Amino acid sequence: MRSDLHGPLSAYAARLHATVGDGHHVASPLGAWLLLAVTATTADSDPALADGAAAKLAEALGTDLPSAAEVARTLLDAPHPLVGSASALWHRSGQDDDGSAAWRAALPRTTEVGALPDQAGLDAWAREHTLGLIETFPLTVKSNVEFILASALATRVSWATPFDVADARALGADSPWAGQLRRALRSPSEGHRCAIVSTARAGDVIVHAAPAQTTDGAGLVVLSVAAAPQVPPAEVLAIAYDLSAGAADGAQPAGSRSLFDLPRGETPLWTLTEERVHTWARHGREERHTAVLPCWSARNDHDLTAPALGFGAAVDLLATAMMLRADEFDARQTAVARFDRYGFEAAAVTGMAGITSMPPEGEARTAELRFGHPYAVVAVATDTRADGVTGPWHGVPVFSAWVAEPEDVPEA
Numbered sequence: 001m002r003s004d005l006h007g008p009l010s011a012y013a014a015r016l017h018a019t020v021g022d023g024h025h026v027a028s029p030l031g032a033w034l035l036l037a038v039t040a041t042t043a044d045s046d047p048a049l050a051d052g053a054a055a056k057l058a059e060a061l062g063t064d065l066p067s068a069a070e071v072a073r074t075l076l077d078a079p080h081p082l083v084g085s086a087s088a089l090w091h092r093s094g095q096d097d098d099g100s101a102a103w104r105a106a107l108p109r110t111t112e113v114g115a116l117p118d119q120a121g122l123d124a125w126a127r128e129h130t131l132g133l134i135e136t137f138p139l140t141v142k143s144n145v146e147f148i149l150a151s152a153l154a155t156r157v158s159w160a161t162p163f164d165v166a167d168a169r170a171l172g173a174d175s176p177w178a179g180q181l182r183r184a185l186r187s188p189s190e191g192h193r194c195a196i197v198s199t200a201r202a203g204d205v206i207v208h209a210a211p212a213q214t215t216d217g218a219g220l221v222v223l224s225v226a227a228a229p230q231v232p233p234a235e236v237l238a239i240a241y242d243l244s245a246g247a248a249d250g251a252q253p254a255g256s257r258s259l260f261d262l263p264r265g266e267t268p269l270w271t272l273t274e275e276r277v278h279t280w281a282r283h284g285r286e287e288r289h290t291a292v293l294p295c296w297s298a299r300n301d302h303d304l305t306a307p308a309l310g311f312g313a314a315v316d317l318l319a320t321a322m323m324l325r326a327d328e329f330d331a332r333q334t335a336v337a338r339f340d341r342y343g344f345e346a347a348a349v350t351g352m353a354g355i356t357s358m359p360p361e362g363e364a365r366t367a368e369l370r371f372g373h374p375y376a377v378v379a380v381a382t383d384t385r386a387d388g389v390t391g392p393w394h395g396v397p398v399f400s401a402w403v404a405e406p407e408d409v410p411e412a
Contacts, residue, residue, distance in 0.1 A: 060310025161191030
């Protein structure tokens with residue numbers, strides 16, 4: 001992960017997970033942060049937009065807007081082979097014609113810009129950019145939605161070395177899951193990394209890292225971190241983000257404990273045994289680690305409208321750049337994930353919408369025109385050339401008919 005992103009993203013993740021709560025869930029703080037960073041490109045393109053909304057957005061991002069905008073362009077314009085990414089900005093047709101073109105040029109090159117699709121179109125976009133893992137877009141298109149900015153992230157990988165299978169009782173006598181499950185995953189003898197790590201936040205924690213098969217030198221490592229049961233989830237998540245900084249390089253986590261510095265026996269996090277073996281290890285002390293984990297999956301829909309997450313400011317900034325009205329906003333994320341013996345898959349779609357107030361009530365009339373008796377048809381040619389010159393065929397009636405013998409609609 002880019003060093004200039006890790007700190008701001010870790011801080012943002014802490015706020016996002018805090019709004020979600022302590023229950024079982026999956027989220028993509030990166031997906032939400034990237035959406036804000038795409039919005040930051042509008043301020044980057046026009047210094048006149050650096051107002052209160054820009055300051056609030058920078059606070060949410062944890063960095064200045066030009067830096068965030070550059071990160072967004074770098075990540076979205078050079079996608080990872082194993083992590084699909086996409087972004088899109090849709091607006092109501094004809095609603096941004098007066099807006100400056102500068103914000104368009106500042107967007108990531110791969111960001112799709114166009115007319116606001118209907119709900120079916122948004123759902124299709126979500127499916128296309130999440131490997132089919134997310135069926136529906138997290139926001140609903142209503143008549144007062146002026147624009148929607150969206151991001152999508154998705155991955156589906158196989159482990160470089162699959163897990164072995166263990167009896168679920170190996171999760172530990174004190175584990176509430178040991179009696180609920182029959183089988184669990186056990187890390188293979190080679191290929192995965194495990195450690196007991198001393199931390200300032202939570203004392204000793206256990207760490208497991210499973211690398212995926214690489215593509216063109218690019219890979220993915222899934223890090224699992226557990227602390228003592230009484231440690232709050234927010235602390236454990238923060239530790240996991242801290243440790244993730246070196247996970248991609250295969251580095252031994254800072255603070256890793258030697259097994260010979262720990263007492264033998266059982267704790268809520270590990271069982272430590274000792275035996276006599278033949279070994280070439282230094283000083284005749286060989287250290288071995290294995291890990292037992294459950295399979296898991298999750299699907300969640302998250303409300304991202306909390307002020308600390310920055311989407312209100314992002315909508316204000318984008319609306320100003322596009323010269324559109326946004327009296328209200330909505331921001332949501334749908335995230336899914338599955339972790340099993342053979343691999344990992346996950347996806348997230350994040351969307352934010354600028355919404356106008358509903359107009360006052362009035363009257364509307366609708367006429368349904370019914371061609372239920374004989375009627376005339378005229379086919380007229382159009383002939384506008386590429387150079388803008390109107391050709392001789394323009395406006396010429398070519399065919400005409402009188403319809404008096406209707407036919408039934410054929411079967412599909």
